[in-house]
Amino acid sequence: MSTLFLRTLREDPADAELPGHKLLVRAGYIRRAAPGIYTWLPLGMKVLAKVEGIVREEMERIGSQEVRFPALLPREPYDATGRWTEYGDNLFRLKDRKDADLLLGPTHEEMFCLAVKDMYSSYKDLPLSLFQMQNKYRDEARPRAGILRGREFIMKDAYSFDVDSTGLQKAYDGFREAYIRIFNRLGFEYVIVQADSGAMGGSASEEFLAVNENGEDTFVRDEHGYAANVEAVVVPQAAPVEVTAGSAHVEDTPDTPTIETLVNALNANHPRADGRSWTGADTLKNVIVMLHHPDGTREPLAIGLPGDREVDPKRLETQVAPAEVEAFEGKDFAAYPMLAKGYIGPGALGESKSSAIRYLLDPLVAEGSAWVTGADEHGKHVLDLVHGRDFTADGTIQAAELREGDLSPDGNGTLTLARGIEMGHIFQLGTKYAEALGLKVLDEQGKLVTVTMGSYGVGVTRAVGVVAEDNNDQAGLVWPREIAPADVHIVVASKDSAAFVKADEVVRELEARGVETIYDDRPKVSPGVKFKDAELIGVPTIVVVGKGLANGVIEIKDRRSGHRREVPVDHAVDEIA
Ligand code: ATP
Numbered sequence: 001m002s003t004l005f006l007r008t009l010r011e012d013p014a015d016a017e018l019p020g021h022k023l024l025v026r027a028g029y030i031r032r033a034a035p036g037i038y039t040w041l042p043l044g045m046k047v048l049a050k051v052e053g054i055v056r057e058e059m060e061r062i063g064s065q066e067v068r069f070p071a072l073l074p075r076e077p078y079d080a081t082g083r084w085t086e087y088g089d090n091l092f093r094l095k096d097r098k099d100a101d102l103l104l105g106p107t108h109e110e111m112f113c114l115a116v117k118d119m120y121s122s123y124k125d126l127p128l129s130l131f132q133m134q135n136k137y138r139d140e141a142r143p144r145a146g147i148l149r150g151r152e153f154i155m156k157d158a159y160s161f162d163v164d165s166t167g168l169q170k171a172y173d174g175f176r177e178a179y180i181r182i183f184n185r186l187g188f189e190y191v192i193v194q195a196d197s198g199a200m201g202g203s204a205s206e207e208f209l210a211v212n213e214n215g216e217d218t219f220v221r222d223e224h225g226y227a228a229n230v231e232a233v234v235v236p237q238a239a240p241v242e243v244t245a246g247s248a249h250v251e252d253t254p255d256t257p258t259i260e261t262l263v264n265a266l267n268a269n270h271p272r273a274d275g276r277s278w279t280g281a282d283t284l285k286n287v288i289v290m291l292h293h294p295d296g297t298r299e300p301l302a303i304g305l306p307g308d309r310e311v312d313p314k315r316l317e318t319q320v321a322p323a324e325v326e327a328f329e330g331k332d333f334a335a336y337p338m339l340a341k342g343y344i345g346p347g348a349l350g351e352s353k354s355s356a357i358r359y360l361l362d363p364l365v366a367e368g369s370a371w372v373t374g375a376d377e378h379g380k381h382v383l384d385l386v387h388g389r390d391f392t393a394d395g396t397i398q399a400a401e402l403r404e405g406d407l408s409p410d411g412n413g414t415l416t417l418a419r420g421i422e423m424g425h426i427f428q429l430g431t432k433y434a435e436a437l438g439l440k441v442l443d444e445q446g447k448l449v450t451v452t453m454g455s456y457g458v459g460v461t462r463a464v465g466v467v468a469e470d471n472n473d474q475a476g477l478v479w480p481r482e483i484a485p486a487d488v489h490i491v492v493a494s495k496d497s498a499a500f501v502k503a504d505e506v507v508r509e510l511e512a513r514g515v516e517t518i519y520d521d522r523p524k525v526s527p528g529v530k531f532k533d534a535e536l537i538g539v540p541t542i543v544v545v546g547k548g549l550a551n552g553v554i555e556i557k558d559r560r561s562g563h564r565r566e567v568p569v570d571h572a573v574d575e576i577a
């Protein structure tokens with residue numbers, strides 16, 4: 001420590017709110033360079049390398065190969081997939097001296113897809129799985145809690161390539177297992193939740209959320225193991241019914257309409273295909289808007305109503321009335337992610353759903369390629385839209401109305417709500433990117449088939465932040481051994497040169513046995529300051545070589561439990577290692 005590039009701070013940084021963030025700065029792991037942009041100091045680098053090591057090991061265990069793509073990227077591939085514009089303000093865009101557009105990569109589906117397209121052409125080349133650990137750039141609207149939400153951060157991103165969906169499923173399952181191992185080793189409480197596919201497009205997707213009350217994600221779970229990000233509470237549509245404007249209109253309902261009245265209207269006018277009758281929340285989550293395509297095909301757009309709770313007549317009306325939607329003229333629905341997916345939003349969203357439908361349809365209506373039939377009580381589609389409450393610019397719908405105690409989507413459980421921090425995200429992308437960029441291979445019959453992809457991310461720097469949030473006390477950080485910057489922190493608490501000689505010896509022997517050490521050999525720093533620094537830095541074992549040496553003992557302290565014991569100096573190394 002006499003030479004370590006480190007200056008611990010006694011005061012909390014002014015911009016920090018969460019304990020882990022404060023301590024990472026105070027203990028000299030990271031330093032803020034600009035909002036959402038952090039420098040990693042030597043102690044931080046040690047922890048980061050260990051987290052990266054765990055992630056790398058588990059990636060290699062499932063046969064993924066490490067590569068590194070550039071972070072500075074050309075615009076064209078991102079134009080081809082629409083993400084140059086879709087990403088909006090979150091994308092860092094820049095120009096080179098020739099005025100060509102570049103971007104700083106927020107995620108790398110396009111580049112991986114193109115590399116595989118360049119190098120591979122046959123089904124025999126697949127399956128393939130690649131990963132990288134690399135800086136990502138996103139101009140986050142609200143960088144937060146230091147490295148938890150940075151504008152520059154390290155992500156482990158991986159991509160799988162397969163000829164068919166069976167292959168993709170296998171790759172996905174492999175990554176899921178690898179992620180379980182990674183997050184078990186990192187040692188924080190997490191849940192695996194069904195996730196919204198957001199701006200990525202595609203189908204199956206799950207998130208690994210660290211359970212944390214300061215998290216920005218809200219998830220629900222029930223007593224039967226169901227868990228989902230509230231953004232993704234979608235009910236499977238087993239037997240969709242078509243509801244046209246009026247069929248369950250407010251006219252069908254008595255003065256104080258409840259969900260029951262809509263159930264009755266449905267049972268009267270729209271018997272279920274499977275012969276069961278509509279009941280409760282289960283019923284209402286199956287109200288469907290049909291999109292009519294020009295070629296005569298139809299696509300379901302789910303709307304639902306909140307659980308079994310009373311709603312006022314006006315709300316019921318606005319939810320049910322815009323119930324038939326027609327579109328024509330070969331509109332490219334892929335441009336509207338939520339439409340392309342065939343549904344709008346969570347089954348229990350309530351009011352915001354009709355707003356969201358309106359939001360998503362507005363562009364279609366404005367350009368004359370769709371119109372909305374169905375009306376509210378004034379014969380018009382008038383709705384109260386609030387940006388940020390009902391929808392966001394990327395089409396994400398806010399789950400403003402999901403409540404503790406709601407029925408879970410299958411109707412068999414009761415939901416509880418909790419907060420989490422997204423640590424990992426696994427995703428069956430399907431052919432979306434491969435199609436946009438023309439990644440095809442010859443199959444066994446010599447026919448060209450589009451490759452199907454998965455993408456899999458881990459927030460590596462965010463993981464360091466989450467471990468720090470979960471492992472600290474009044475005195476400082478308390479690292480789990482597997483990712484601590486060292487195993488043992490040796491403090492010389494004496495001016496006596498014999499103490500330094502003994503401590504040198506202990507350090508050398510520990511290092512020889514592969515035990516990593518931090519050695520506080522600072523000659524002019526008081527024992528009190530050294531102890532404080534040791535607690536703040538948070539290495540699991542603290543060894544004090546000081547007064548006890550006169551009686552032939554040194555002290556070993558467990559940082560987490562605070563338990564101390566004295567051991568004979570001759571056995572010290574065996575005891576510590
Ligand atoms: P979030 O919902 O927290 O914004 P995301 O869904 O945008 O995350 P992905 O695109 O799924 O993130 O990226 C994969 C992983 O990268 C995330 O699961 C998360 O752990 C990490 N990550 C994403 N954004 C950031 C960020 N700004 N800072 C640190 N880590 C991040």
Ligand code: MG
Nearest residue numbers: 090138140422
């Ligand atoms: Mg994000």
Ligand code: MG
Nearest residue numbers: 198207422425
């Ligand atoms: Mg997310």
Ligand code: MG
Nearest residue numbers: 207422424425
């Ligand atoms: Mg995500």
